[in-house]
Amino acid sequence: MEPQDRCCEYLSGISPVWCPGCGYYGILSALVEAFAELKLPTQELALISGIGCASRLPYFVKTYGFHGIHGRALPIAQGVKMANPDLTVVVVGGDGDGLAIGGGHLPHVARNNVDLTYLLFNNAIYGMTKGQFSPTTTLSNVTKTSPFGLTGEAINPAALAITYGATFVARGFSVKKEHLRDLIIQAMRHPGFSFVEILTSCSSFNTIDMNVARIVNNQDLVNPDHDVEDRLAALRLASDEKKIHLGVYYRSRRPTLEDKFKEMRSSAHAKAKSRPEGLVKQFL
Amino acid sequence: MTYDFTLRVAGESGEGVITIGETIARIAAREGVHLATFRTFPAEIKGGPCMIQIRLSDRKVAYHGEKVDCLVTLNQQALDENLADLREEGILLCEAECDVPMEPSSRTAYQLPFERLAVREIGSRISKNIVVLGALAHLLKIPKNRIEEFLAEKFARKGQAILEHNRKALETGMRVAEVKISAKNPFKFPKGAGQRRMLMTGNEAIALGATMAGMRYFFGYPITPASEIMEWLALHLPAVGGKVLQTEDEISAICGVAGASWAGGRAMTATSGPGVSLMSEALGLLSMAEIPAVIVDSQRGGPSTGMPTKTEQSDLLLAVYGSHGDAPRLVIAPTSVEDCLSLIGLTFDLAEKYQMPAIFLVDQALSARLETVDPNTVKRAPAAARLCAEGKDGGNFARYRLSDLAVSPAAIPGTEGCEHMVTGMEHDEFGNFACDDETHTAMTVKRFRKLAAIEADPLSQGLCSYFGDSNAEIGVVTWGSSAGPVEEAIKVAKERGISVRGIVPKILNPLPHKELATFFQSVKRIIVPELNFVGQLASLLRSTYRVSTINLTKIKGVPLEPSEIVSVILETAATLNVRRASRYGTAR
Numbered sequence: 123m124e125p126q127d128r129c130c131e132y133l134s135g136i137s138p139v140w141c142p143g144c145g146y147y148g149i150l151s152a153l154v155e156a157f158a159e160l161k162l163p164t165q166e167l168a169l170i171s172g173i174g175c176a177s178r179l180p181y182f183v184k185t186y187g188f189h190g191i192h193g194r195a196l197p198i199a200q201g202v203k204m205a206n207p208d209l210t211v212v213v214v215g216g217d218g219d220g221l222a223i224g225g226g227h228l229p230h231v232a233r234n235n236v237d238l239t240y241l242l243f244n245n246a247i248y249g250m251t252k253g254q255f256s257p258t259t260t261l262s263n264v265t266k267t268s269p270f271g272l273t274g275e276a277i278n279p280a281a282l283a284i285t286y287g288a289t290f291v292a293r294g295f296s297v298k299k300e301h302l303r304d305l306i307i308q309a310m311r312h313p314g315f316s317f318v319e320i321l322t323s324c325s326s327f328n329t330i331d332m333n334v335a336r337i338v339n340n341q342d343l344v345n346p347d348h349d350v351e352d353r354l355a356a357l358r359l360a361s362d363e364k365k366i367h368l369g370v371y372y373r374s375r376r377p378t379l380e381d382k383f384k385e386m387r388s389s390a391h392a393k394a395k396s397r398p399e400g401l402v403k404q405f406l
Numbered sequence: 407m408t409y410d411f412t413l414r415v416a417g418e419s420g421e422g423v424i425t426i427g428e429t430i431a432r433i434a435a436r437e438g439v440h441l442a443t444f445r446t447f448p449a450e451i452k453g454g455p456c457m458i459q460i461r462l463s464d465r466k467v468a469y470h471g472e473k474v475d476c477l478v479t480l481n482q483q484a485l486d487e488n489l490a491d492l493r494e495e496g497i498l499l500c501e502a503e504c505d506v507p508m509e510p511s512s513r514t515a516y517q518l519p520f521e522r523l524a525v526r527e528i529g530s531r532i533s534k535n536i537v538v539l540g541a542l543a544h545l546l547k548i549p550k551n552r553i554e555e556f557l558a559e560k561f562a563r564k565g566q567a568i569l570e571h572n573r574k575a576l577e578t579g580m581r582v583a584e585v586k587i588s589a590k591n592p593f594k595f596p597k598g599a600g601q602r603r604m605l606m607t608g609n610e611a612i613a614l615g616a617t618m619a620g621m622r623y624f625f626g627y628p629i630t631p632a633s634e635i636m637e638w639l640a641l642h643l644p645a646v647g648g649k650v651l652q653t654e655d656e657i658s659a660i661c662g663v664a665g666a667s668w669a670g671g672r673a674m675t676a677t678s679g680p681g682v683s684l685m686s687e688a689l690g691l692l693s694m695a696e697i698p699a700v701i702v703d704s705q706r707g708g709p710s711t712g713m714p715t716k717t718e719q720s721d722l723l724l725a726v727y728g729s730h731g732d733a734p735r736l737v738i739a740p741t742s743v744e745d746c747l748s749l750i751g752l753t754f755d756l757a758e759k760y761q762m763p764a765i766f767l768v769d770q771a772l773s774a775r776l777e778t779v780d781p782n783t784v785k786r787a788p789a790a791a792r793l794c795a796e797g798k799d800g801g802n803f804a805r806y807r808l809s810d811l812a813v814s815p816a817a818i819p820g821t822e823g824c825e826h827m828v829t830g831m832e833h834d835e836f837g838n839f840a841c842d843d844e845t846h847t848a849m850t851v852k853r854f855r856k857l858a859a860i861e862a863d864p865l866s867q868g869l870c871s872y873f874g875d876s877n878a879e880i881g882v883v884t885w886g887s888s889a890g891p892v893e894e895a896i897k898v899a900k901e902r903g904i905s906v907r908g909i910v911p912k913i914l915n916p917l918p919h920k921e922l923a924t925f926f927q928s929v930k931r932i933i934v935p936e937l938n939f940v941g942q943l944a945s946l947l948r949s950t951y952r953v954s955t956i957n958l959t960k961i962k963g964v965p966l967e968p969s970e971i972v973s974v975i976l977e978t979a980a981t982l983n984v985r986r987a988s989r990y991g992t993a994r
């Protein structure tokens with residue numbers, strides 16, 4: 123089979139609702155290419171999302187999909203993975219979804235090291251609701267809800283993920299599709315919580331922050347000498363204000379949530395009856 | 407002669423009051439005695455007044471008793487605050503230092519120097535409660551070996567020194583009581599049926615019942631009075647292959663339930679009103695996406711943070727309607743600890759069968775109280791499962807297929823050929839976003855059809871308790887933990903010559919229409935006692951059945967007392983020319 127055909131296997135046939143020129147098209151094709159490359163059976167893939175333009179992605183892919191509520195994709199995905207650890211779980215969503223309304227969940231799913239991949243589409247704007255600022259808006263400080271400028275500093279998603287305890291953190295760019303595909307593949311292969319911040323443009327609203335030409339001129343691949351296990355070095359790369367580094371910032375290994383549950387189960391087994399009926403005795 | 411005896415132990419939190427009560431309760435339950443209890447919790451972490459009341463009987467008891475036969479108080483404040491609840495002929499056992507009022511003289515008071523005995527003879531003030539237990543054992547004629555046996559089990563892990571300590575304290579209490587307390591006192595140790603009864607709290611019953619029902623994924627965020635459910639499960643679920651996750655908030659908890667359930671597991675969360683408020687958006691998602699879920703709400707005084715340690719039944723309308731849009735869900739309200747154990751399983755079955763969220767409404771009093779439960783209650787096997795596609799649907803699986811059936815087959819992720827989307831957006835049969843009026847109407851009707859199907863389902867029959875006389879003119883409708891006081895009040899009214907019919911629906915959405923409609927036709931007056939300010943069940947009944955109701959509401963943070971209900975029954979009877987039962991003449 124031609125690689126192109128293999129990618130098609132992962133498309134649902136529903137055409138994306140995104141605006142012409144939206145950076146999300148590039149992410150969608152990088153994602154299905156990653157699926158094809160990993161040869162994952164469609165029924166074993168679960169794509170989970172919240173609400174927003176980015177969160178519409180699961181409709182366009184032929185896998186199991188859960189389009190939830192605004193900001194709650196991560197906790198839903200955590201539940202899915204707990205009940206069926208054999209599923210490959212990928213979460214997609216916008217910067218508002220993941221860092222504003224859903225910002226309280228990221229630290230916990232990260233520290234739990236849930237074995238899933240989170241692709242955060244950073245377009246520095248609320249696309250779906252048509253142009254209000256997001257937690258990552260900075261340059262385009264005049265938006266529909268900030269006519270006189272922004273009230274707060276922008277959040278740096280990749281840096282946050284590193285501090286929160288994600289065990290794989292990378293930054294990609296929707297325009298550099300092959301590079302992004304490779305990042306997604308590495309993220310999905312990583313056992314534990316993988317976070318990929320994807321810089322991407324919104325063709326309708328914020329055209330300044332994620333201006334493609336500006337990013338192209340100001341980016342570079344992560345230096346091959348960078349030690350991905352060095353958390354502070356990773357943080358420095360992620361927070362560099364002069365240059366945008368694309369690639370893997372951080373990678374480490376520690377027990378996943380599932381590993382922890384397995385441990386608990388075996389220590390519980392050592393102590394207790396393993397049949398529910400055994401639980402009754404304590405009340406008699 | 408039936409045996410019916412009510413004991414209250416009151417003191418300061420930290421004095422070991424609950425240990426005294428629990429020991430008596432546990433020993434009685436092992437004898438096969440029925441018992442119902444009530445306990446209060448101080449609002450603060452340390453200190454503050456607390457009490458436990460235990461009613462023992464050789465028949466099933468639905469209420470913990472109003473007046474007590476025996477009151478045990480460990481300090482002056484406890485004595486002052488509780489004495490009014492001691493029967494006129496009751497027996498008081500209290501600390502020697504306390505001032506005991508002389509009136510009424512029909513009471514007997516035994517004053518023993520518990521604290522001094524503990525300090526002087528055992529060498530530790532904390533042994534005081536065991537000394538009291540010894541005295542109480544003598545008073546209630548509980549065989550010493552039963553108590554020793556129980557204490558040995560309870561404190562087994564604390565080591566030999568503590569066990570020895572306790573044995574000495576127990577003997578001291580007994581010895582002193584033998585001298586001071588007349589052997590002619592009226593109490594005797596109850597003789598039960600011989601078969602051990604389980605003794606558990608509502609929260610334990612919910613946790614055990616859910617586990618027996620196959621619940622293997624629990625997500626929760628700590629909150630009084632529901633936390634013990636998660637604590638019990640955290641300890642016991644791993645051994646049976648389950649997983650418990652303490653999440654960062656209730657939103658995460660219910661979303662975890664949604665995810666785990668969609669992935670094929672039986673999943674649950676437990677919280678109180680503040681948590682349900684946070685969950686209400688996700689409740690709508692579960693309705694819309696048609697995902698089974700069980701949410702336990704142990705109600706406490708509200709709104710907002712309200713009164714965390716006090717009971718109230720003020721989340722009914724939140725449970726039935728809370729969340730935006732037309733979002734059908736199932737609401738089940740157990741009335742006793744035994745119900746908690748058996749109905750949680752039914753709740754899972756119905757949620758799974760009808761692919762929708764179910765709220766299990768209890769309250770602080772029910773969550774916390776210890777009650778005896780028939781061990782056979784546990785043996786309920788799951789009676790229904792989710793309707794699922796077998797797989798290979800040719801790649802175009804209609805998750806939300808419209809048909810005459812109440813539900814459409816789901817497909818668990820991992821099933822070959824049934825890849826599909828579930829979504830909180832309005833959708834067509836395939837889960838694709840659709841916002842035309844026809845689809846929205848058809849899908850809303852589909853989701854609401856489940857309620858009618860549940861009402862007709864054999865699984866949900868028999869979910870009403872009835873009390874009293876079927877031809878009475880006065881009717882009482884209540885729900886949840888208020889059922890016990892109502893049952894008791896109806897008995898008292900009967901003794902006073904007034905026939906009353908009571909009905910307690912344990913399913914509150916959908917309401918059991920046939921049974922309620924028949925009931926309303928049979929009575930002339932409808933009294934609705936419940937623990938909230940506005941009369942939430944009453945307002946549901948008024949709007950559904952266009953009946954007028956006499957609302958009896960109470961928001962004191964404690965259960966209704968039968969006498970409060972009896973007064974309203976008497977007032978109502980006075981307005982009706984009620985035919986009195988034949989015993990009227992003698993009951994005065």
Ligand SMILES: Cc1ncc(C[n+]2csc(CCOP(=O)(O)OP(=O)(O)O)c2C)c(N)n1
Nearest residue numbers: 173174175176192216217218219248249250
């Ligand atoms: C509880 C709730 N509040 C608000 C909204 C409205 N809303 C939908 S999407 C969105 C923000 C979308 O921005 P982002 O997450 O950055 O994703 P994008 O559309 O840019 O891909 C908002 C505020 C909602 N759906 N639910």
